[in-house]
Amino acid sequence: MSTIIxxxxxxxxxxxxxxxxxxxxLNIKEGEIIALLGPNGAGKTTLISMICGIVSPSSGKIKVKGLDVIDDYRKTRSMIGLVPQELTLESFETVSNSIKFSRGLFGKKSNKILIENLIKQLSLWEKRNTKIMELSGGMKRRVLIAKALSHEPQILFLDEPSAGVDVELRKEMWEIIKNLKKDGATIILTTHYIEEAEAIADRVGIINNGELLLVEEKKELLSKMGSKTLTIELASKIKSIPKSLSSYHLQLLNNGEKLAFNYKSNDESTGITSLLMDIKKAGIKLADLSTSQTSLEEIFVDMVNK
Amino acid sequence: MINLQAIKAIYVFEMTRTFRTLLQSLVSPVISTSLYFIVFGTAIGSRMQDISDVPYGAFIVPGLIMLTVLTQSISNASFGIYFPKFMGTINEILSAPLSAFEIVLGYVGAAATKSLMIGIIIFITAHFFVEINVLHPIWMITFLVLTCVTFSLFGFIIGIWAKNFEQLNLVPLLIVTPLVFLGGSFYSISMLPDFWQKVSFFNPVVYLISGFRWSFYGSSDVGIEISLIAIVIFASLCMFVIYRIFKTGYRIKQ
Known part of the structure; x- marks a missing residue:
């Protein structure tokens, strides 16, 4: 994939x-979904505002498809659609007029069929003649997405798209985002919801205090940084961990019913085989085994707190 | 290349807002101006002597049109740009492929059009109360359009500067309205004592009303050339301030 930003x-x-x-x-690849994670005030919105032209950078260069966002602002902005975090809409305007206005702003001639398709795609058809002030928060969010897509951008910025949105609508929006990616759009989203990044992003960037702490393919990030936990359910309770198992740094859980062992899945030797053998030698009988992986949320919290 | 579609989008959007609030936008200034005609033109005017051979009722028509056009231009343009700032929708404008000139053209164009419409409606309304003859119709239209555009530019600046609705009304209420009333809307500057005549010449509105009145009746307090120069200087000053606003991002872009 070539670099688009x-x-x-x-x-x-x-x-x-x-x-x-x-x-x-940061380099953003054409056609990918990149999620920028970070706590409030991390600098995520400022970063995307600089790319979109709302905030001027103090120093440094930003290029979209090789064009400078300041010198070639007409061309770069034409390629970008922005869904802002706040529900900033003209309250007294109708849904369809508001979308038409956005298309006009980006220098595109009116296109009735395109606007109607967009309205249908975002399940706004029934509300097309409704004033925006009469819409629910979720519907307003859909209108913002429709406005951002009205000029057929190649790059879409979604600033906290799930803020104030219920679970059902959030999952619906993920589907919309995935479909946009299928159509070739590059999507950059900032989010608080780790679940969102895990569900739809190809790459994840973690920002804190204005610094990009890391940017990594989501799968690699999870496998590289995510440690796994082996939980061993015992056939009968034990009072303490035998000394022969001390090198494994086990944890005794549920009043002696379970043992937990942390390991790195990508290590050459996880230590699982020897642990199980040593447990057998210690005369402990097993009832069941299960493994769990560190979530992106745990990685995020770990990074931000460092 | 100029983004004509975007200018049209802003212009149409703003004009739609005007027509959505037709009663407030057009009917209310007409009613208030009609009241001026009834009180000053008919009731008091009938007992006043002619000024420069013009009956008092007819004499105040240019001043009244200017009074309304000036205040409407400022309030239309200031509200037009302040509202997107207040609602946060300004970010959509800032992230669009638009130059500062195109943004100003859209907002100021719409505000000036609305004021022009009001000015014309008041001009027509005045015919129901007094007899009016316009000696220089081309100059009358020129002055009217120039005033609408210039004071819409001024209103745009106020809309950018204002941080709240109080500030939005502060300049029109405390500065513009007194200047317009003391600018010869209801009297000729020559009727004032010498000292106050000299003071009045520091009021830019005097030049506008004087020029506009000249286009109606051929008589004025100051020369037509001076009136034109004054309005062009004020328009240039407003344009320079707006240029600086967009250059520095003052109160619109961080």
Missing amino acids: EIDEVNKVFATGEHAVKDLS
């Missing part, structure tokens, strides 16, 4: 002195 040592220092983005460099 190049962010090169970008900084943003606000007039208040707040250093919101620090020397951040």
Whole structure:
């Protein structure tokens, strides 16, 4: 995949002195879904605002398809659609007029069929003549997506798309995002929901205090950094862990009913075989075995707290 | 290349808002101006002597049109840009492939059009109360359009500057309205004592009303050329301020 967005040592220092983005460099590949994870105030929204032209970078370069976002702003902005975090909509306008307005803003001629298809795709058809102030939060979120897609952008930014959205709509939105990717769009989303990143992202970036702590393929990240836990259910309770097993750093759980063993799945030797043999030697009988993997959330919390 | 579609989108969007609130946008200024005609034109005017051979009722028509056009231009343009700022929808404008010039053209164009419409409606309404003859119709339209555009530019600046609705009304209420009332809307500057005449010439609105009144009746407090220069200077000043606003991102872009 070729690079569609190049962010090169970008900084943003606000007039208040707040250093919101620090020397951040990142390449975004064409056609991927990248999730930027980070706590509130991490600099995620500032970063995407700089790419979209809402905030001016203090230093550094941002290029979209090789074009500078400041010098060639007309071309770069034409390629980008932005779904903002806040439900910022003209309350007294109808759904369809609001979408038509957005298409016009991006220099595109009115296209009735395209707008109607978009409205249908986002399940807004019944509400097309309804004033935005009469819509629910979820519906407003759909309108924002429709507005962002109205000029057929190649790149879509979704700033906290699931904020204030119920579980059902969230999953529906994931489907919409996946379909957009199938159509060739590049999608950058910022989110608080680790579940969201795990469900739809190809790559994950973790931002904290304006710094990009890591960016990694989601699967690799989970396998590289995610440790696994082997939980051993015992046939009968034990009072303490035998000394012969001390080198495995086991944990005794459920008042002696279970043993937990942490290991790295990508290590050459996990130690599972020798552990099971040593358990047998110690005369402990097993009832069941299960494994679990560290979630992205645990990795995220671990990274941010470092 | 200029983004004509975007200018049209902003313009149509703003004009739609005007027509959605037709009663508030067009009917209310007409009613209030009609009241001025009834009180100053008919009731009091009938007891006033002519000014420069023009009956008082007819004399105040250009001033009244200017009074409404000026205040409407400022309020239309300031509200037009302040509302997206207040609602946060300004970010959509800022992230669109639009130059500052195109944004201004869309908002100021719509605000000026609305004021022009109101000015024309008041002009027509005045015919029901007094007899009016326009000596220089081309100049009358020129002055009207220039005033609508210039004060819409000024309103745009106020809309960007304002941080809340109070500030939005502060300049029109505390500065513009007194300047318009003291700018010769209801009287000729020559009727004032010498000292106040000199003071009045520091009021830019005097030049607008004087020029506009000249286009109606051929008589004015100051020369037509001076009136034109004054309005062009004010328009240029507003354009320079707006240029600086977009260049620095003042109160719109961080």
